[in-house]
Amino acid sequence: MPPNAWSAQRKRQYVHIKDSLLERGRPEPVAEEIAARVVNKARAQHGESATASASSLNDMPSGRRGGQRSHQGPGGRTLLQLRDEARQRGVKGRSKMNKAQLEAALTR
Structure with a gap:
C-alpha cells in the first residue's frame, strides 16, 4: 500500500505501474515492490522526499531508462x-x- 506521504499524483503513478506489471504477469508482491521503488525514486529526483540516496539523485529517471538496466x-x-x-x-x-x-x- 502506498505511504501516506505520497501525493495523489504519486498514488496514481503507483497504481498505474503496479497494474501494468500485473498485466505482464508479475506476481503481486513483486509488482508492488517495483512500483513503490519507481515512485520513491521519482519523488527523490523531484525533491519531494526528505532523504535520497546519491544513486537516486544522479541516475537517469526510470521512465527515460525504460528497462535498460533490468539486471x-x-x-x-x-x-x-x-x-x-x-x-x-x-x-x-x-x-x-x-x-x-x-x-x-x-x-x-
Missing part, C-alpha cells in the same frame, strides 16, 4: 552498483577495477 541481458548492473556490492563484500582493489573485472571478482 538481465548484456547490460547488467551499472559500474556504481558493482562497486557498491564489492565494497559491501570487502573486495580489495575495487576502485581501480573496470566493470568486467568487478563482475568477475563478484562471481568468485
Whole structure:
C-alpha cells in the first residue's frame, strides 16, 4: 500500500505501474515492490522526499531508462552498483577495477 506521504499524483503513478506489471504477469508482491521503488525514486529526483540516496539523485529517471538496466541481458548492473556490492563484500582493489573485472571478482 502506498505511504501516506505520497501525493495523489504519486498514488496514481503507483497504481498505474503496479497494474501494468500485473498485466505482464508479475506476481503481486513483486509488482508492488517495483512500483513503490519507481515512485520513491521519482519523488527523490523531484525533491519531494526528505532523504535520497546519491544513486537516486544522479541516475537517469526510470521512465527515460525504460528497462535498460533490468539486471538481465548484456547490460547488467551499472559500474556504481558493482562497486557498491564489492565494497559491501570487502573486495580489495575495487576502485581501480573496470566493470568486467568487478563482475568477475563478484562471481568468485
